Amino acid sequence: MKINQIWDELANDTSFAKGLLLRRYSGSVLPDVFVAIQQPEKQLCIASSISESIDVDISQFDNLQEIQIELIPDPNKQEKRILIFKLTNNQHRDIFSVLCEDLIANIATETNERQLVKTLLNRFEKWKSLFTKIASEGLSPEEQRGLFGELYFLRKFMQHNNNYSAVLNTWVGPASEVRDFQMGNWALEVKTTHGNNHQKIQISSERQLDITHLEKLYIYHVSLEKVQESGETLNQIVSSISNLLSHDAIALNRFRSKLYEAGYFEQHIGLYDTTGYFIRQATFYSVEDTFPRIQEKELRSGVGDVEYSIILSQCEEFKQTEELVFQTLIKQ
Incomplete structure (x- = not known):
């Protein structure tokens, strides 16, 4: 630099x-x-x-x-x-x-x-x-899985759109925005699960799946299998994306900055070397019409800080293909 x-x-x-x-x-x-x-x-x-x-x-x-x-x-x-x-x-x-x-x-x-x-x-x-x-002791296991899921989507997005700087600008999760990815009139929330609860996702607020002011809102559900000394580690997926950005110094610098915002620092990477992940399932859902959710406008006055879970087996009709989702995101 x-x-x-x-x-x-x-x-x-x-x-x-x-x-x-x-x-x-x-x-x-x-x-x-x-x-x-x-x-x-x-x-x-x-x-x-x-x-x-x-x-x-x-x-x-x-x-x-x-x-x-x-x-x-x-x-x-x-x-x-x-x-x-x-x-x-x-x-x-x-x-x-x-x-x-x-x-x-x-x-x-x-x-x-x-x-x-x-x-x-x-x-x-x-x-x-x-x-x-x-000064902390690194990311918690849950934070590691969450970051891995976001990076897994980010890499896929880069594979569909080689305007890397533009793609990186859509990743707003490290800045603690309501949703993980957003640009213009679309947004996408990554939900990473593992273990026995891999078909249930947690929604953290009444605004997370609110489509007010949005034309398109997607959920990307990444179901992980955690393994030791196998699979792809958090460090490896970071290196994979860094390699994609190796010829674009500005984009690489932006990526590192976002990793720091997410709490991923070089002095902690030894903590993430042995835990790897296999992707059991990765599915897109379009949040629209009767998709099971709670929106801010539906709450009675005085109700806030709403958290709830969604059973994904009840969302089959809202599944979207990867090709269609990325075509939509690139056009928007």
Whole structure:
């Protein structure tokens, strides 16, 4: 990634021994965004120059352990300050670099400084939660199966549509959206089951199968058989998709960012090496007409947080072929 190349070049600059060494990220990025390194500590940074008149409150980030935020005078421009995001634990460089690239992409065309600061700090809130996840003990077995199911569908979608960036943009599950995949007037929810309950799926809210404002809504049910030392592991399906994206650096970077949002980090991959999955069944259902579900508009006033299960044997008439589903998604 470009940001890693710049960091390496700055680290190898022997003419600069102490302080903050800044280099503008790109002329194609409209705001003043810099890649930087703090010497002699070799701490990696990303920074932006903003006007002194812009009110910036970073007090809420004072107690972070992995990243620091600082606001210092701009040595090159009067009436300007530099907002710096500094990585204090170089062990997490990969995650920091992916998220920095993602942040730059989000502000690349922003010319309003107040909005730029707002975007920077909002994105940093996400960084903060991701770095909290790093300290965890990895994904739970249920989270592993859920992520595997979403990636299984994502790979199929890529096999039907080689506009990988567009396909990746439809994957909104890691951002905790109501449904796992959505774009325009269609949405799709992946439901992954295993064991004895492989024909029953859980619906987490009254909005999940609500078709208001949608023309098409699908459920993709993936029934897994969990095995040890066999089948396809979570790590292997991640590698499989990464290989598909290997010639598209922007899409690959976007994929890594979404994996981090989902809680999948390199330091945990050893936890996912031995558990593999076989696909027992993978079926599409069209949610329409009399499909068994509860919609938000059907609830009485005061009722919310509805959870329920659906018996898939009662949904045979709503089955859809894989070819028809992907033809519909690509056309929409």
